Amino acid sequence: MTQTLPLNDRDLFWPPADELAEAAERIRARLGDWPPTHAPWRICLSAPDEPNGGDLIVVTDAQQHGEQLARWLVQGAGVIVAAENQATLHLGGEKYRLEGHLAEDWVPALAAFLACGFDPHDALLLALAWRDGDEAKSDDAFPHDLAHFPRVAGLPDAPAQAFPRCPERLGLYPVLPDAEWVERVVGFGVKTVQLRRKSAEPADELKREVARCVAAGRAHDAQVFINDHWQAALEAGAYGVHLGQEDVHTADLHALAAGGVRLGLSTHGFYEILTALHFRPSYIALGAVFPTTTKVMPTAPQGLRRLARYVRLLDGVVPLVAIGGIDLQVLPDVLATGVGCAAVVRAVTEAADPAAAVSALQQAFTQ
Incomplete structure (x- = not known):
């Protein structure tokens, strides 16, 4: 059992609030087994004299605190602007x-999720998914009820039609560096x-690589995704494109959806x-x-x-696709979570015998 950090031994709130601390301790006790946080955040219901990088200052009127809000952010604190049915976190320039x-x-739910080690934006989201009395x-x-989770506001419009759905359980999903490997x-x-x-x-070489991958997929009845290079993928008629979070603001998702291209998106938290x-x-x-060394x-x-x-x-x-540092040794534990697909990189590309490595990895999905 992971040892959790006792909340009642910490400076959780400013000004100190025993009732809130007791509620946070009660909620934390019902959230399951989590490692203690290494970032002891303090939730400030009024501004401390000297805010710092460990403070999350809660206000209800951003305009009233406009100049102060800017100063708090410069001092390294985070600011949560809470209003009816909405909350906005300002932190680290985001x-x-x-x-x-x-x-x-x-x-107190926010304090409990912070104590579980969640970053402030994820902890705030989970606090909005919380309902009074859930701990009882x-x-x-x-x-775990998606209907209770909040909505992320301010996003670009999603395409009118959803992207075509992938098979529910994609199985083994190697991520490969070039067309030869594909x-x-x-x-x-x-x-x-x-x-x-x-x-x-060079652009011409990229187009040739993508076209080779698409042709290989068609020849072997395989689903080939192209990472990042969505224009080349769309032009070549690729099965799918994989994008990062930042790419949804620059890629033409409407063109991809209209072209029948599947879309995979990376995520790193709630x-x-x-x-x-x-989307x-x-x-x-x-x-x-x-941990993975294949990318930062x-x-x-x-x-x-x-x-x-x-x-x-x-x-x-x-x-769903699990990704990052997955090899044959840990794959059974990954699949035990119920995820139906695992992406691998070095487990294939750095294997002494890639064919044997693929066979062993595929077998793990059938056990």
């Missing part, structure tokens, strides 16, 4: 806008692969999951589950506990 129900005890209903009261791996019988070519230059759901993608990737990750590894929570929340809603 703005996280949520619309949803604010329970009477959303503030079950030994495990962690929010041709090789679909030749092993793998039915879902991704080309992750880091450079878009806030990004809700952002992805807004009704073909699948959502959840990661990084474990914007967040710490999610771990199996969070992955299991994501699967419980989204099972039957959208196909």
Whole structure:
């Protein structure tokens, strides 16, 4: 059992509030087994004299505190502007806008989720998914009803029609660096692969690579996704495109949807999951589950506990892909969460015998 950090031994609120601290402790006790946070946030219901990077200052009127709000942010604090059925977190130069129900005890719920190690934007989202009295209903009261979750506001319009749906359980999903690898791996019988070519230059070479991958997929009845390079994928008639969170603001999602292209979106927590759901993608990737060296990750590894929570929340809603640091050794634990697909990189591309590695990985999905 993971040792949790006792909340009553911490400076949780400013000004100190025993009743809120007791409620936070009660809620935390029902949220399940989580590692203690290494970032002891303090929730400030009035502004401290010297705000710092560990403070989250809650206000109800942004205009009234306009100049102060700017100063608090410069001093490193976060600011939560809470109003009826909405809350916005300003932190680290980012703005996280949520619309949803604010329970009477959303503030102690926020403290409890922060204590579980969730980043402030995810903790705030979970606090809005909380309902008064949830801690009394079950030994495990962690929010799992998507109908109770808030909506991420301020996003670009989603295409009028949802993206075509992928098979519910995509199985083994190798992410590969070039067309040669794609041709090789679909030749092993793998039915879902991704080309992750880091450079878009030279453009003619990129188009040839993408076209080769698409042709290989058609020849072997495999589903080939193209990472990032959505224009080339659309032009070549690719089965699907995989994009990051930042790409939804620049890629022409309407053209992709109209072209029948499947869309996979990366996520790194609850806030990004809700952002992805807004666009009704073909699948959502959840990661990084474990540490990975294949790319620089914007967040710490999610771990199996969070992955299991994501699967419980989204099972039957959208196909899911676990990604990040997954190899044959940990794959059974990943699949035990209920996720129906696991993306792998080095487990195939750095294997001494890639064909044997693919066979062993595929077998894990049948056990």
